[in-house]
Amino acid sequence: MIRIENLTYKKGSRTILEKVNLDIADGEFVSLIGPNGAGKSTLMKIILGLLSGYEGSVTIDGVDHRRWVKTHNFGYVPQKETFDPLFPATVADTVRLGLMKGRLFPPRDSRRRIAAALEYVELGGFENRFVGELSGGEFQRVLLARAVAADSICFFLDEPESNVDKKGVSRLYTILARLKEEGKTIVNISHDLQTAFAASDTIVCLNKTLHSHTRPELLSADVVTKTFGNAIRLLEKDHV
Amino acid sequence: MFESSLLLTAFVGVLLASASTSLLSVPVTLNKVSFMSEAFAHITFSGIALALLFDWNITIVSLGAVVFFSLVISFLTKNNRTEQVNITMIFLAVSMAVSVILLSFNRDYTVDLAGYLFGNFLFMTPADLIALSVLLAVNALYLLVFYRWLFYWSYNPVIARVYGIPVSFVYYTFMVLIAVNVVITVKSVGVILITAQLILPGLTAFRLVRRLPAATAVAATVSLTAAVSAFALTYRFDLPSGPVLVCVLFLFFLLSLPVRPLAARIFRRP
Secondary structure, rough: OEEEEEEEEEEOOEEEEEEEEEEEOOOOOOEEEEOOOOOHHHHHHHOOOOOOOOOOOOOOOOOEEHHHOOOHOOOEEEEOOOOOOOOOHHHHHHHHHHHOOOOOOOOOOOOHHHHHHHHHHHOOOOOOOOHHHHOHHHHHHHHHHHHHHHHOOOOEOOOOOOOOOHHHHHHHHHHHHHHOOOOOOOEEOOOHHHHHHHHHOOHHHOOEEEEEEEEOOHOHHHHHHHHHHHOOOOOHHHHO | OOHHHHHHHHHHHHHHHHHHHHHHHHHHHHOHHHHHHHHHHHHHHHHHHHHHHHHHHHHHHHHHHHHHHHHHHHHOOOHHHHHHHHHHHHHHHHHHHHHHHHHHHOOOOOOOHHHHHHHHHHHHHHHHHHHHHHHHHHHHHHHHHHHHHHHHHHHOOHHHOOHHHHHHHHHHHHHHHHHHHHHOOOOHHHHHHHHHHHHHHHHHHHHHHOOHEEEEEEEEHHHHHHHHHHHHHHHHOOOOOOHHHHHHHHHHHHHHEEEEEEHHHOOOOO
16 A cells, blocks of 8 residues: 655645645556646655655555555656657567666566567567657657566556657556456546546546545545636536 | 787777777766766876886876776765766866966976877886786676666666666776776777777777667777777878877778668658
């Protein structure tokens, strides 16, 4: 279980997160929604130990999250994984990173595990393709394969729909649904409300403070509007 | 050609120096840190000037100075690419200024300063050959052991950190390794031209191949071929060795430019 207690994070004089309390259960598929600048990515980066200088506490399975991330396998699909498109990394190189934790050399069965992870995300045979030549959707699935290869128990995804077409988004969420069925915990930041509502067990509405953490069907339009301010116009439920 | 042991020492020395720098050429090119090597080269010159002023051992003083300042620069610039360029350039300019001031205190040097600035194969001594051999072994061992870490740090340091790669260790050790290479190989092409020797083999290799092991092999081949060619040209036409080596490396780079477009044209599917 991921437990966040009284988390406050400031950048200079600006408060990004304020007294956030949140529990994410094992095997839960939770989507974080909120407007740009709401602190969703910041929250995820804090959980992953990429940001320090916050107040409050973050524990995973009862252990301080910074210690947990060093000793456990988890997957991270960032909003925008920046790299030089001409960088000579193949798909296999990218997925292999998931197997490198605490190692100088990849494990002996890395080739088999990479192939299996790519099969899992429906990219079998892509091993020798250069990542700079992939489409947005294919690249996101490669990043997911990296997390799958690591045998992650927790998946953190920061707007995985970015730069992916509708068909690609659908394939991505099908894979995420399969991971959820296998008992994996999925923490997903999304701007695609329709897809996130359909796929998630719970929705977290965040805009500096936590507005709601509930099942999608119980989430009221008032809370969503309050979270997004005037930046969103809710349509009839059937059309959302 | 090798009627004297001086020439043989010079020849072996330039081969060892070229082999050493060529091994780092690919990661330096990938990480776009050639400006760091430029700064390290200028700091090396400050060390040389300081050693000359007090009649100290040039290699030890410049090695101490460059390792210390490479760690300082690396620490100050670790998390900010813009700062990295600016701070490095400041160190580059200031170290050159300090060198000139130090050199102005004593104008009666018996050492050929131009040799340190632009390189001179004939400066190589048997002690240099030992140092260069150790350097080549260290470079090879470093790449062999830390190849994957270096690769993922170059690819994306943030993601590498998330997946457990000790990026700080890779960053500092790689910077120190570049700095040490600059000092030990300085007699090959000098502090002004050392960056060219560090990046041209890698750049040429990436024009010909894309995969890293192949690129490293091509970079080493290009570097060694250029060294042999430069040595022959220097000997035959009595030319300055360091600049000749850089020009030969640049010529190889120019020759590599049309290879990929030509290959794409030839092997294009109908």
